[in-house]
Amino acid sequence: MFIVARFFAGMGSWGFLAVTPVYSAELAPPGLRGLFVGMNGVNIALGYGLASYMGMAFYYADNDATKWRGPLGMALVWPFMMLAILPFIPESPRYLLMKNQVEKARDIVLRLHSTEGDDDQVFARSEFYQMQKQTEHDQKMDMGWLDMVRKPGARSRTALAMGFAFIGQSTAVLVINNYGPSLYGKLGFGTEDQLRFQCGWITVGVIFNLVGALIMDKLGRRPLMLFGVAGCCVCLILEAAMVASFAEEGTNKAGLGMGVAAFYLFLAVYSVGVDVAGVVFYGELFPNHQRGKGLSLSVATIALTDLVYLQATATAFANIGWKFYLVFIIITGLGAIVLYFVLPETKGIPLEEMAKIFGDADDVVVFAEDIHVDQHTHDLVVEDHKTHITHVATETGRDLTSGEANEKQGEVA
Structure with a gap:
């Protein structure tokens, strides 16, 4: 027994x-x-x-x-x-992203990682964007x-x-x-x-x-x-x-x-x-x-x-x-x-960027340091670390190039 x-x-x-x-x-x-x-x-x-x-x-x-x-x-x-x-x-947002449940994952990240006094929620939005883009890459991996x-x-x-x-x-x-x-x-x-x-x-x-x-x-x-x-x-x-x-x-x-x-x-x-x-x-x-x-x-x-x-x-x-x-x-x-x-040091490195300390920097889709918020539009702006092309992150779906973003802003105006 x-x-x-x-x-x-x-x-x-x-x-x-x-x-x-x-x-x-x-x-x-x-x-x-x-x-x-x-x-x-x-x-x-x-x-x-x-x-x-x-x-x-x-x-x-x-x-x-x-x-x-x-x-x-x-x-x-x-x-x-x-x-x-x-x-x-809550479920792990990274698990939800691997299962293509994007909205649920985004809600959890914004709820758990919101910062008091930050109306734009820059950290939570940036973190989620990095998660999302990295997951799209990881889903293609063996x-x-x-x-x-x-x-x-x-x-x-x-x-x-x-x-x-x-x-x-x-x-x-x-x-x-x-x-x-x-x-x-x-x-x-x-x-x-x-x-x-x-x-x-x-x-x-x-x-x-x-x-x-x-x-x-x-x-x-x-x-x-x-x-x-x-x-x-x-x-x-x-x-x-x-x-x-x-x-x-x-x-x-x-x-x-x-x-x-x-x-x-x-x-x-x-x-x-x-x-x-x-x-x-x-x-x-x-x-x-x-x-x-x-x-x-x-x-x-x-x-x-x-x-x-x-x-x-x-x-x-x-x-x-x-x-x-x-x-x-x-x-x-x-x-x-x-x-x-x-033994490497892993302190403070986002999970999505851990590959860089093992010589796999090309597997990192977005680096947190490349994401910032446009002060006028409050959009996330991302620079591709490989091509150095700037994108405006939509946080769901395809990103906009800087030219497309400007055209969209003109239409809205």
């Missing part, structure tokens, strides 16, 4: 994890995308926190069945809450799975996303999360202390995911991601040293306390630089026609990497003990070096 239930729960939760960063990225304006998509990481950490808090709370229940039925029963509340809000949330690796730019994006997903999970974060009580036990702490430490550890993740989300749009993704991977490596070295030196004897309280502190410091660094930054990075890296597939490959990499590590952990700790940490130390150490040379 547990295995069957876990199949459906896992299918739903991992599917949800693959959808929400894409959805958030496609609704968010470029300048706040780190915060809005980063809130996915914050709430994932909050979910882990709630699970730990309830595990701790029900530990004190008198009835043995209540100790495990209570936390599992509480998990039923959240899916019903999600179902309840579905009728009230959308199969093989196309994720055929073109050099697409191949680079896929490799970066899956590579960072692998390195991020090779920090041993889920090994520490799932085997946390056992690891605290190896450091000499009893059951009640193990649960308390686990609750405290998860709380650190909630706080520092929020910190990462709040500072990401200012500092950028790249510095946080590099800091996260390298910092995790340092924390793991410290943890391995404490376990190797003090866990077996269990008499050096300062050394054991440092072992717990290393876990806490690890999660603070991981949350800021790997967890929340990674969620944002996967959600914004790919073009419209590949974004869902790209995010799915990233999440699948996370799941498969976790599966391998978690299956091996019990056997590894039983046979080689602290030396199992060396696997994660080596991967994160080498990973930080490789990422330093290959």
Whole structure:
């Protein structure tokens, strides 16, 4: 029964994890995308926190069945809450454009991205125009799975996303999360202390995911991601040293306390630089026609990497003990070096322009900097970055050349 239930729960939760960063990225304006998509990481950490808090709370229940039925029963509340809000949330405008529902997409963009005090709504109109024109181009592109690796730019994006997903999970974060009580036990702490430490550890993740989300749009993704991977490596070295030196004897309280502190410091660094930054990075890296597939490959990499590590952990700790940490130390150490040379910065770049940082600038139909509003007619005026021909954007249908626009203005006059 547990295995069957876990199949459906896992299918739903991992599917949800693959959808929400894409959805958030496609609704968010470029300048706040780190915060809005980063809130996915914050709430994932909050979910882990709630699970730990309830595990701790029900530990004190008198009835043995209540100790495990209570936390599992509480998990039923959240899916019903999600179902309840579905009728009230908007569809992604980029999805609607891919399905040729232009007016619905335009209404959503103008409603969500309107700027107070701007009667012309320059930002929202410009953003929608860029979305529309880019979607018309993307609809002509190949959308199969093989196309994720055929073109050099697409191949680079896929490799970066899956590579960072692998390195991020090779920090041993889920090994520490799932085997946390056992690891605290190896450091000499009893059951009640193990649960308390686990609750405290998860709380650190909630706080520092929020910190990462709040500072990401200012500092950028790249510095946080590099800091996260390298910092995790340092924390793991410290943890391995404490376990190797003090866990077996269990008499050096300062050394054991440092072992717990290393876990806490690890999660603070991981949350800021790997967890929340990674969620944002996967959600914004790919073009419209590949974004869902790209995010799915990233999440699948996370799941498969976790599966391998978690299956091996019990056997590894039983046979080689602290030396199992060396696997994660080596991967994160080498990973930080490789990422330093290959990781791009995606801060503030419109999703429609992301191709330019992968050498595919010709796939960008309209650059935001080429769009402005005519002060007299209040029309959007766009300069084609390839031909340098100026157009007056109609926002629906064919654009007018500057000559046609002048002729139309003469007719109106």
